[in-house]
Amino acid sequence: xxxxxxxxxxxxxxxxxxxxxxxxxxxxxxxxxxxxxxxxxxxxxxxxxxxxxxxxxxxxxxxxxxxxxxxxxxxxxxxxxxxxxxxxxxxxxxxxxxxxxxxxxxxxxxxxxxxxxxxxxxxxxxxxxxxxxxxxxxxxxxxxxxxxxxxxxxxxxxxxxxxxxxxxxxxxxxxx
Numbered sequence: 001x002x003x004x005x006x007x008x009x010x011x012x013x014x015x016x017x018x019x020x021x022x023x024x025x026x027x028x029x030x031x032x033x034x035x036x037x038x039x040x041x042x043x044x045x046x047x048x049x050x051x052x053x054x055x056x057x058x059x060x061x062x063x064x065x066x067x068x069x070x071x072x073x074x075x076x077x078x079x080x081x082x083x084x085x086x087x088x089x090x091x092x093x094x095x096x097x098x099x100x101x102x103x104x105x106x107x108x109x110x111x112x113x114x115x116x117x118x119x120x121x122x123x124x125x126x127x128x129x130x131x132x133x134x135x136x137x138x139x140x141x142x143x144x145x146x147x148x149x150x151x152x153x154x155x156x157x158x159x160x161x162x163x164x165x166x167x168x169x170x171x172x173x174x175x176x
Contacts, residue, residue: 003024003029005022007034009035011037011039011040012040013040014043016044017046019042019049019086021049022035022050024051025051026053028057028058029060030059032049033064036068036156037066037070037084040069040070042083043073044074045073045074045077046082047086048083048084049067049085050086050087051086051087052090052118053098053120055120062085062100062104063104064168064172066156067107067114068107068153068156069109070083070110071083072110080115083111083112084109085115087114087118088117089117089121091119098120098123099120099123100122100125100172101114102123103126103168105128107128113130114127114129114134121137122137125140128142128147143163143164143167145163147164148164
């Protein structure tokens with residue numbers, strides 16, 4: 001089926017594994033949009049939002065979300081330790097899952113903002129990363145600038161003069 005998570009604030013969650021705020025394991029097509037992930041902590045460094053998609057799943061779509069002040073308890077941190085979004089894609093030789101990450105704000109997380117791995121196709125467009133942009137198959141329009149929010153931690157709206165204003169696509173369309 002299709003799952004839509006829209007306009008949810010995930011705040012103050014902690015857990016021993018990835019996905020302490022949101023954990024997705026399959027679901028054919030899962031869309032997470034217009035959500036705030038703030039002040040969450042993951043025990044193993046697999047992201048406060050975790051998605052693992054089977055090869056036969058259509059994909060996972062993260063659009064217009066805010067990931068900030070994500071923490072981890074993975075000691076020592078590795079190259080895949082992520083305190084933001086962690087996506088694992090799978091391929092069975094015939095089918096391949098996809099991830100589309102667009103118009104998201106990643107800011108002030110403890111380690112990597114996003115990790116996109118496994119064997120699948122990834123699209124990363126018009127995001128703002130605090131840490132370097134994760135490797136992907138297709139990308140463009142990504143930034144790494146101070147978002148100049150109205151009041152970080154309380155109001156996640158870009159303030160007047162923010163370099164994020166008018167930088168995303170108003171209706172990002174996932175590739176088919």
